[in-house]
Structure formats: C-alpha cells, structure tokens
Amino acid sequence: MRADRLMAILLLLQQREQVTATEVARELEISERTARRDLDALAMAGVPVYSMQGRGGGWRLVGGARTDLSGLTAPEARALFLVAGPASAATPTVKAALRKLVQALPEPFRAQAEAAASSLVRDSRQWGSSRVEHRPPPFLDELQDAVIRGVQVRLGYVDSRGAETGRTVHPLGIVAKGPSWYLVCGTEAGRRTFRVDRVSSVEPTGDPVHRPDGFDLADTWREIADEVDRRRTPVEAQALCVPGWIGNLRMAFGVRLEVGGAATDGRIEVVIRGHDEHTLAGELAGLAEWVDVTDPPGVRHHLAVIGTMLVERYRPPVFECDRY
Structure with missing residues (x-):
C-alpha cells in the first residue's frame, strides 16, 4: 500500500536526516523510480522535504522536522503499523523502529495499530503451477479493515463450481500466498479459509469478532498450509x-x-x-x-x-x- 511506503520513507528521513532514492529503494525493496515518485508525493502533500542535487545530495527534512504521532488519525495509525507487520517488505531495522512507536500513539488508536501489525502474513510458496502476479483482488481492503477493526462481515462467495453463497464470518487475518490472497476466518462450522478473489461482496455487520484465545495468524496459517500440502x-x-x-x-x-x-x-x-x-x-x-x-x-x-x-x-x- 502506498500510504505504508510514504510513512516508512518519512521515518527513514527522521532517522538518517538524509536519504537517496537508491537507499529508499533498497530499504523498501521497490524500484528507484517508485522511490523518487514517493519522495515527490511527500513534498506535494505538504511534508517539509527537499532534495539536494549533485554529489553527496539526497532528500532531507527541512530544519530536521519531525512528525507528530499524536496527530495521526486512526486509519493512518493502522497504515503505519502495517509496515511493521510480518508481511511488510521493510527491513528489520525499519520494522523495529516502527514497532517502538506504538507507545507514542494515543490510547484509542493503539489497539488497532497493534492489530494492523499482525493482520497480514506473506507466504512466498505457492500452490500449483506458476502464475503471473496480478493486482490485489476487489474487497481486499474491506476485508483487512474488518480484520483490524475486529468486526464480523456478511460475505458473498463464489465457489470453484461457480455457485454463489452468503454467510456471516469472523475475519481473523489475511494471507498473501504467492500471487493469491486468502481470508482466514471463523464460521459456525469452525475455522475456514476463503480465496479473496472469489469474494463477491463484503458487508460489515458491526458485531464484534470472536477471536480464539491465543490466536496467532502466522502459526494458524502454517497449520493450514501444512494440512493442504499433505492433502495434495x-x-x-x-x-x-x-x-x-x-x-x-x-x-x-x-x-x-x-x-x-x-x-x-x-x-x-x-x-x-x-x-x-x-x-x-x-x-x-x-x-x-x-x-x-x-x-x-x-x-x-x-x-x-x-x-x-x-x-x-x-x-x-x-x-x-x-x-x-
């Protein structure tokens, strides 16, 4: 998500005082072109950053400016800590710095920020033949928001035979496995996993999610993936x-x-x-x-x-x- 990258770049600027597009690209594992575009976006958004051309140049914050974390909105706080989670492409140093910032957040935002950090897991191994990676599927943001806010959703779903059904689920986490995305959730029939690209509608109910005691998304996904591998x-x-x-x-x-x-x-x-x-x-x-x-x-x-x-x-x- 671009908001995550912009926040990570801003924190890098505060930590190092000056960064180059090459350094940003290396830290966040993006192209230099994307890094330059993001740095320009920060400046256009009113963040006091400027570039120094020539040898030894780079990007700096004007006067050593720093962000005021107490001014973050709830969505911005969640976006910040998505960068610190296990699915982030940021380096361990950036992740560690972000996790330390949780104590600086206002109390109302802290729980959702911490939930954001553990809402997504990436699994580089993919099932089946290799496929070209595609854009994130529709309703991915809505499902992740439901995971972070801890609310049940009414889920429309099309199965492998093309039959569409509806059910109320308790979203527990999102997993990116290769080019595919999966929703791990609780249902009346127990824990289930749904492919996000087969979700046809998402309607939050407002009712709280019943989260199993000690639930850990990474451990749960490992169990699910191992079970699928054994069946295959x-x-x-x-x-x-x-x-x-x-x-x-x-x-x-x-x-x-x-x-x-x-x-x-x-x-x-x-x-x-x-x-x-x-x-x-x-x-x-x-x-x-x-x-x-x-x-x-x-x-x-x-x-x-x-x-x-x-x-x-x-x-x-x-x-x-x-x-x-």
Missing part, C-alpha cells in the same frame, strides 16, 4: 539418504521433505511426500545413487520399472567384434 501430496516414501545430500533433497522437495535421525550405517532417515506413487518414483529415479527408498513397495516397484526401461533404452549397442 498424500503418498509418503521412506528412504535413507547419504548425509551430504540432505541439502540437495531440501532444494528438490522443499516442504515435502521431512528429515529424521541417523540410521545404524550413518545414512539419514527421510520421508518424502508426493502426489502418487508413480510420479514420486519418477522424481526419485535420478537420485538412486544417494537415496535408497525402503518403503512403500509401490514406489519401489515403479523405481524398478523405470530402471529397467532406462537400461533397455540406453544400453550400449553390441557390435559383432565385441563378441570375440
């Missing part, structure tokens, strides 16, 4: 791996790999999940020199079949002279 990859292969190749297995299988202890011969026990026995055998076939699959028999059978096919196809031709 239900087959488990037990194997023994040469110790030096564990790192290669992690790169190849990611979260589908579980590493256990050492066997009596020094090799490492591992469990690798896959969609089905045939597909998993195909993924493991090229690792036969370092990985010994011990179970299940179906995966071992498919590996044997693949091995036989490879030998038949790539066996060197026998010439007549080789017989003598």
Whole structure:
C-alpha cells in the first residue's frame, strides 16, 4: 500500500536526516523510480522535504522536522503499523523502529495499530503451477479493515463450481500466498479459509469478532498450509539418504521433505511426500545413487520399472567384434 511506503520513507528521513532514492529503494525493496515518485508525493502533500542535487545530495527534512504521532488519525495509525507487520517488505531495522512507536500513539488508536501489525502474513510458496502476479483482488481492503477493526462481515462467495453463497464470518487475518490472497476466518462450522478473489461482496455487520484465545495468524496459517500440502501430496516414501545430500533433497522437495535421525550405517532417515506413487518414483529415479527408498513397495516397484526401461533404452549397442 502506498500510504505504508510514504510513512516508512518519512521515518527513514527522521532517522538518517538524509536519504537517496537508491537507499529508499533498497530499504523498501521497490524500484528507484517508485522511490523518487514517493519522495515527490511527500513534498506535494505538504511534508517539509527537499532534495539536494549533485554529489553527496539526497532528500532531507527541512530544519530536521519531525512528525507528530499524536496527530495521526486512526486509519493512518493502522497504515503505519502495517509496515511493521510480518508481511511488510521493510527491513528489520525499519520494522523495529516502527514497532517502538506504538507507545507514542494515543490510547484509542493503539489497539488497532497493534492489530494492523499482525493482520497480514506473506507466504512466498505457492500452490500449483506458476502464475503471473496480478493486482490485489476487489474487497481486499474491506476485508483487512474488518480484520483490524475486529468486526464480523456478511460475505458473498463464489465457489470453484461457480455457485454463489452468503454467510456471516469472523475475519481473523489475511494471507498473501504467492500471487493469491486468502481470508482466514471463523464460521459456525469452525475455522475456514476463503480465496479473496472469489469474494463477491463484503458487508460489515458491526458485531464484534470472536477471536480464539491465543490466536496467532502466522502459526494458524502454517497449520493450514501444512494440512493442504499433505492433502495434495498424500503418498509418503521412506528412504535413507547419504548425509551430504540432505541439502540437495531440501532444494528438490522443499516442504515435502521431512528429515529424521541417523540410521545404524550413518545414512539419514527421510520421508518424502508426493502426489502418487508413480510420479514420486519418477522424481526419485535420478537420485538412486544417494537415496535408497525402503518403503512403500509401490514406489519401489515403479523405481524398478523405470530402471529397467532406462537400461533397455540406453544400453550400449553390441557390435559383432565385441563378441570375440
């Protein structure tokens, strides 16, 4: 959100007295062009910033001006602490500085500011094939506002078959997973997850959200993602791996790999999940020199079949002279 970036840039200016567009771009992980546009936007909005051209130049606050946090509106306070949350692209130093500012906020704004910092989680791993990242879906801002304010919403939703339904939910958090966005919420049927791009309408009811005791969005999403991964990859292969190749297995299988202890011969026990026995055998076939699959028999059978096919196809031709 642009408001988050502008607030982060302003705080950088206060912290360092002078910054360049290159430094802003690096800190917030944006392009230099975007950084320059945001710095210009601060000046046009009346913030006392100016640029110094030439070698050693950069952007400064006039007279070391500082923001008055007590003048923030509630939405501005929420925007500020979105930057400090786990989903922010800001560096740890910026996040730490922002979190310290919560004590300077007026008491009425403090709870929502803290809620904003934990309302969104980013998960870089995506499900399924790679897709081009698109703009945030409609109703994302409305849902995040409901999470932060802690109010129930009447949700219109279109499922994967195109059927539209309506239900009242308790919004608990928003998750950005790859290019997709998800709403984690409570319902009469328990905890549910909805794709935000399938939401057709959002109507706040004004009733407070019932938030489970000890609820943590990051931990909850980890449980949800692990459960989905297990459903998508239900087959488990037990194997023994040469110790030096564990790192290669992690790169190849990611979260589908579980590493256990050492066997009596020094090799490492591992469990690798896959969609089905045939597909998993195909993924493991090229690792036969370092990985010994011990179970299940179906995966071992498919590996044997693949091995036989490879030998038949790539066996060197026998010439007549080789017989003598």
